[in-house]
Amino acid sequence: MKSISDTAALAAFCQRLSSAEFVTVDTEFTREKTYWPQLCLVQLAGPDEAWAIDPMAPGIDLAPLFELMANPAVMKVFHAARQDVEIFLHLSGKVPAPLFDTQLAAMVCGFGDAVSYETLAGQLARARIDKSLRFTDWSRRPLTDRQLDYALADVTHLRVIYEKLCQRLEREQRAEWVAEEMAVLTDPSTYMVDPDEAWRRLKSRSSSPRFLMILKELAAWREREAREKDLPRQRLLKDDSLMEIAAQAPTTIDELAHTRGLSRNAAEGKLGAALLAAVSRALATPEADWPKPMERVELPRGLGPVVDLLKVLLKLKGDQHDVAQRLIASSSDLEWIAADDSAEVPALHGWRRGLFGDDALRLKHGQVGLALATDGKGLRLIPLE
DSSP, rough: OOOEEHHHHHHHHHHHTTSSSSEEEEEEOOOOTTOOOEEEEEEEEEEEEEEEOOOTEEEEEEHHHHHTTTTTTSSSEEOOOOOHHHHHHHSSSOOOSSSEEHHHHHHHTTSTTTOHHHOOOHHHSSOOOEEEEEOTTTTTSOHHHHHHHHHHHHHHHHHHHHHHHHHHHTTTTHHHHHHHHHHHHTOOGGOOOOOOGGGGOOSSOOOOOOOOOHHHHHHHHHHHHHHHHHHHHHHHSSSSHHHHHHHHHSHHHHHHHSSSTTHHHHHHHHHHHHHHHHHHHHHHHHOOSOOOOOOOOOOOOTHHHHHHHHHHHHHHHHHHHTTTTTOOOHHHHHHHHHOOTOOGGGSSHHHHHHIIIIHHHHHHHSSSSEHHHSSSEEEEEEEEO
């Protein structure tokens, strides 16, 4: 059985991998009942061997694994790394580094937006991934050989995927592009939620500063409480209930008890007291300190067609350079560029500027135009006098 369940075996495996150029990593976890993801399995592969590490095994110490994840001489390769990295950061206090995300690299190499592991395995490793066990409860023990083989497939084919993507990046001189993206993934702040900023993640029903101030206090309370009790945010109080309380601004138990999804008993208990205290804090905050509505780009009249032209240019650049459009610029980026030459958007910085941003500004100012190619197939940029 390809499973490691004791510290000595884990330490020996990690020691062998400490001299590897890279290792491939994946995790299986549950999060339905907790705030923090609960690690159930770690799949780890080097050049010649792959093992599934059981973090739920009695007495196992994951310190050798965390040491390997922090080894600066070993590249850690993930696919769609964010949730995996969050787990390692929470458990060890450090982000695995150096780090390579094959999903991001594949977007740079023209495999489309958020390309799946199965797609890359099929196209680059000529492997077919069996996803029949994708709904496995990885917290249940014992795990079968079939489950372990299924889990290990997520790192064994990843070795070939990584090597072929690196070759392509080197050939097309795009390694620095990927390095820019990895800098975000290795920044611990990427995974930290400031309770005072938690309200920004909600789809607000109103732009009223009073509503937003109450929502801010309620969301901050929920975030702190969820962390402390290790419970999902929605288990404490659903988003809809937060929104309704923010809209109604109750100041008494009776008023609070009319909130949909909140029972009378809850309103009269500790939960109700905490919610009313949050509303009270919000209303006591000076109006000058209330949140302002999210700033939206108000396009001057006549700029709508400019945005449309930029969308065409974005598609042209994505097709020409075989890069996922979403990675180059968002719809919001295009609106900001149409309104402001100096807009602080990713599309006007780094590799994106050279690929798209400079031409976007030239197109906006009539220095270049879009025309059909001479063969009548596709578009091309042409200079304008």
